[in-house]
Amino acid sequence: MYMSRTIDKEIIKNFTLLKTNQSLVYLDNAATTQTCVAALKAMDDYYTKSRANIHRGVYNLSIRATEQYEAARDQVASYINADREEIIFTSGTTHSLNQLAYSLSPRLSHRDNIVLTRLEHHANIVPWQQMAKHYGFTIRYAELNKDGELNANSFQKVINANTKIVSFTLVSNVLGTVAPGQEIIKLAQASKAVTIVDAAQAAAHITLDVKKLNCDFLVFSGHKMYGPTGIGVLYGKKIFLEEHLEPFLFGGEMVQSVSYENATWAELPYKFEAGTPNIAGAIGLGAAVGWIKKAGIKKMATQEEKVISYAFKKLTPLVKIVGTRKNRIGIISFTIPGIHPHDIAEVLNQNQVCIRTGYHCAEPLHHHLGLNGTARLSIGVYNTTKDIDALVVGIKKVKKLFA
Amino acid sequence: MEMYSELILDLYKHPANKGNLPNYTVRWEEHNPLCGDTVAIEIDFGKKGEIKNIAWQGNGCVVSQTAASLLTDHVKDKTTKVAAKFSSEEMLELLGLTKLNPTRLRCALLGLKTLQKALASYVART
Ligand SMILES: Cc1ncc(COP(=O)(O)O)c(C=O)c1O
Numbered sequence: 001m002y003m004s005r006t007i008d009k010e011i012i013k014n015f016t017l018l019k020t021n022q023s024l025v026y027l028d029n030a031a032t033t034q035t036c037v038a039a040l041k042a043m044d045d046y047y048t049k050s051r052a053n054i055h056r057g058v059y060n061l062s063i064r065a066t067e068q069y070e071a072a073r074d075q076v077a078s079y080i081n082a083d084r085e086e087i088i089f090t091s092g093t094t095h096s097l098n099q100l101a102y103s104l105s106p107r108l109s110h111r112d113n114i115v116l117t118r119l120e121h122h123a124n125i126v127p128w129q130q131m132a133k134h135y136g137f138t139i140r141y142a143e144l145n146k147d148g149e150l151n152a153n154s155f156q157k158v159i160n161a162n163t164k165i166v167s168f169t170l171v172s173n174v175l176g177t178v179a180p181g182q183e184i185i186k187l188a189q190a191s192k193a194v195t196i197v198d199a200a201q202a203a204a205h206i207t208l209d210v211k212k213l214n215c216d217f218l219v220f221s222g223h224k225m226y227g228p229t230g231i232g233v234l235y236g237k238k239i240f241l242e243e244h245l246e247p248f249l250f251g252g253e254m255v256q257s258v259s260y261e262n263a264t265w266a267e268l269p270y271k272f273e274a275g276t277p278n279i280a281g282a283i284g285l286g287a288a289v290g291w292i293k294k295a296g297i298k299k300m301a302t303q304e305e306k307v308i309s310y311a312f313k314k315l316t317p318l319v320k321i322v323g324t325r326k327n328r329i330g331i332i333s334f335t336i337p338g339i340h341p342h343d344i345a346e347v348l349n350q351n352q353v354c355i356r357t358g359y360h361c362a363e364p365l366h367h368h369l370g371l372n373g374t375a376r377l378s379i380g381v382y383n384t385t386k387d388i389d390a391l392v393v394g395i396k397k398v399k400k401l402f403a
Numbered sequence: 404m405e406m407y408s409e410l411i412l413d414l415y416k417h418p419a420n421k422g423n424l425p426n427y428t429v430r431w432e433e434h435n436p437l438c439g440d441t442v443a444i445e446i447d448f449g450k451k452g453e454i455k456n457i458a459w460q461g462n463g464c465v466v467s468q469t470a471a472s473l474l475t476d477h478v479k480d481k482t483t484k485v486a487a488k489f490s491s492e493e494m495l496e497l498l499g500l501t502k503l504n505p506t507r508l509r510c511a512l513l514g515l516k517t518l519q520k521a522l523a524s525y526v527a528r529t
Pocket of ligand 1: 123198361
C-alpha cells in the first residue's frame with residue numbers, strides 16, 4: 001500500500017516546509033494547507049520585481065503588477081469555469097459569506113426564511129443569525145439522514161415558497177461528506193431561492209464547475225488550496241452581480257465617477273473590490289490554482305482517496321469514526337471513549353503528528369450529534385499512507401497511556 | 404515537562420473531590436468555548452466564610468480535570484480571602500506544568516477561573 005518514493009518526492013518538492021521537516025506528519029489540511037512553491041515564488045516575484053499598486057499607474061511597474069493581478073483572476077475563473085468578471089477577490093470564505101449575508105438580507109422580511117444545514121461551519125451560520133435578528137427572517141436547517149449526509153430530501157422538507165436563500169457547504173469540514181450540489185440547487189431554484197455554495201473544503205479536492213452547478217454564488221479560501229492566507233473568492237453569476245447586488249465596501253477603485261454629493265460604480269468586478277486589494281495574495285492564489293491544474297485535480301483526488309481509504313481501514317478498529325465511509329473525501333473526525341480529544345492531539349504532537357481537536361468551528365453540529373468535541377485528521381495531496389501509519393502509532397500510544 | 408506523568412494520569416483516572424455536595428452555598432460553572440471543557444464547582448461555606456466543603460464536576464482533558472482536583476484539594480478549609488488570592492502561577496506550580504502553550508494554559512486555568520467566579524458571587528451575596 002505504500003506510495004512509491006518517487007511520487008512522494010515529486011510532490012514534496014513543492015512544499016518547502018514539509019521538505020525541510022521530513023519527520024513532520026501534517027494532517028490538518030482542512031484548517032489550512034501548506035503553501036506550494038509556485039505560490040511562494042509568484043508572490044516573491046511580485047514583491048521583488050513588480051511591486052506597485054494596481055489599476056493606478058501609467059508607469060510600467062504598475063502595469064506589470066496589474067497584469068499579474070488580473071492574470072490571477074483569469075486563472076481562478078477558468079479553475080471554476082466562470083467568467084473573469086464574476087470573480088471577486090475577498091480575504092476568504094468568511095469575508096465572502098459575510099458580504100453575502102449583509103448584501104442579500106435587507107431584501108428579506110419576517111415572512112421569509114433562509115435554509116442552511118446542520119453541517120455548516122460557523123462562517124455560514126453566525127452572519128445569517130445576526131442578519132435574522134435585524135431583518136426578522138427565520139433560519140431553517142436541512143437535516144442529515146441517518147448516515148450523517150445531506151440529500152435532496154433533506155432540503156425538500158424545509159424549502160418552501162418563502163425560502164429566499166439556500167446556503168450550504170459542498171463538503172463538510174467535520175465529516176468530509178460531499179453534498180449533491182446540483183440537485184440541491186435545482187430544488188432551491190424551483191422556489192426561486194438564491195443559492196450559495198460554501199466550497200471552502202471542496203476547492204482543493206474536487207472539480208468545481210459553476211456553470212454545471214448553476215449556483216448564484218460560490219465562495220472559497222486560498223489558504224485551503226495550497227495558496228496564501230488572507231485571500232479568497234466570491235464568485236457571483238454575472239447577471240446577479242450586475243442587477244441585484246449592491247457594493248459592500250465603498251471607496252477607491254470601485255467607483256466610476258465621484259462628486260462631493262454622489263458616486264457611480266465601476267463595472268464588474270471592480271465595483272466589489274474597494275480599496276487596494278491583497279495583490280500578492282491574489283497573485284499567489286492564481287499560481288496555486290495553476291499548480292493544481294498542472295498536477296491534475298483528478299490525479300490528486302485519486303491519491304487522496306487511497307490515503308483516506310487506508311486511514312478508514314486502519315482507524316476503524318481503534319477509534320469511533322463519526323459518520324460512514326460513503327461519499328467522503330479527505331476528512332475523518334473521531335473520538336476515543338474516555339479520552340479527551342485534546343489529550344489525543346497532545347500525545348500525537350509529541351510524535352510530531354498534527355491533527356485538529358475541538359469543534360472545528362462547527363459547534364452546533366457537534367452538539368447535534370451529541371459530541372463534546374472530536375479529533376480530526378484531514379489530508380492534502382502530499383500525505384501518504386506512511387502518515388497514517390504514524391498517526392496509528394500515536395493513537396496506540398494514547399490508548400496505552402490512558403488504559 | 405511531562406504532561407502525562409503518572410501522578411497526573413492517576414489523578415485523572417481517580418479524581419479528588421469530584422461529585423456533588425448535598426448542600427452548597429454557591430455553584431458556578433465555566434466552560435472553554437474552544438474545546439468544550441467544562442468545570443462546575445460547588446462550595447459549602449462555613450460560618451466564618453471558610454470553604455467548609457468543596458466539590459466539582461466536569462468534562463474535559465487531562466489538564467483541566469486534574470487541575471480541578473488539585474485546586475479543590477488545595478483551597479479546602481481556607482478562608483474566602485485566602486482562596487481568592489490563589490494565583491495563576493500558583494495553579495501551574497501545583498500542576499507541575501509551567502511551560503504550557505496558550506491553548507493548554509486555558510485548560511489549566513479553567514478550574515481557577517471557575518473558583519474565582521464562585522467566590523466572587525459568594526462575596527457579592529454576603
Ligand atoms: C466549510 C467551511 N466554511 C468556511 C470556512 C471559513 O474559511 P476561512 O477561515 O478561510 O474564512 C471553513 C474553514 O475553516 C470551512 O471549512
